[in-house]
Amino acid sequence: MAERIGYITRVQSFSACHRLHSPDLSDEENKKVYGKCNNPNGHGHNYKGLYFIYLWSVFIVVLHQLSDVIMTPLDHKNLDKDVPYFSTVVSTTENLAVYIWDHMVREVPEGLLYEIKIHETDKNIVVYRGE
Numbered sequence: 001m002a003e004r005i006g007y008i009t010r011v012q013s014f015s016a017c018h019r020l021h022s023p024d025l026s027d028e029e030n031k032k033v034y035g036k037c038n039n040p041n042g043h044g045h046n047y048k049g050l051y052f053i054y055l056w057s058v059f060i061v062v063l064h065q066l067s068d069v070i071m072t073p074l075d076h077k078n079l080d081k082d083v084p085y086f087s088t089v090v091s092t093t094e095n096l097a098v099y100i101w102d103h104m105v106r107e108v109p110e111g112l113l114y115e116i117k118i119h120e121t122d123k124n125i126v127v128y129r130g131e
């Protein structure tokens with residue numbers, strides 16, 4: 001009998017602060033591009049991360065471990081100062097989704113990670129599928 005195909009989703013929330021500031025731009029340019037999000041004191045978000053795994057032959061316990069490996073280390077952190085990746089990469093939600101994808105794809109059997117979705121705010125949601 002053909003194996004059933006499906007997706008399982010794990011939702012993992014974490015709180016972190018950041019500042020949108022590019023080392024490649026002047027302070028003036030950063031203010032112009034990032035506006036309020038360039039405030040030097042930073043600001044915080046209660047991010048909601050969802051990741052979708054292809055085929056539900058992966059047990060929940062593994063999903064829990066994945067959250068522990070990938071998302072929990074971001075919790076209650078200053079992304080720009082505590083996560084080396086963001087010392088040179090602007091901590092936009094797009095780049096955060098790529099960061100989580102690149103770390104998570106190493107932890108699951110090849111081809112099983114389908115999608116990362118990050119809610120930065122109620123209005124700002126990013127989806128990344130490794131493309």
Ligand SMILES: Nc1nc2c(c(=O)[nH]1)N=C([C@H](O)[C@H](O)COP(=O)(O)OP(=O)(O)OP(=O)(O)O)CN2
Pocket residue numbers: 020037043091092093094120121122123124
């Ligand atoms: N392309 C992106 N644009 C913005 C990002 C991002 O990651 N990628 N991030 C931000 C800021 O981090 C910001 O904190 C969110 O700002 P904003 O969208 O204004 O906030 P809200 O969703 O709460 O919207 P309001 O209109 O302020 O209610 C900005 N842009």
Ligand SMILES: [Zn+2]
Pocket residue numbers: 018037043044045
């Ligand atoms: Zn922000």
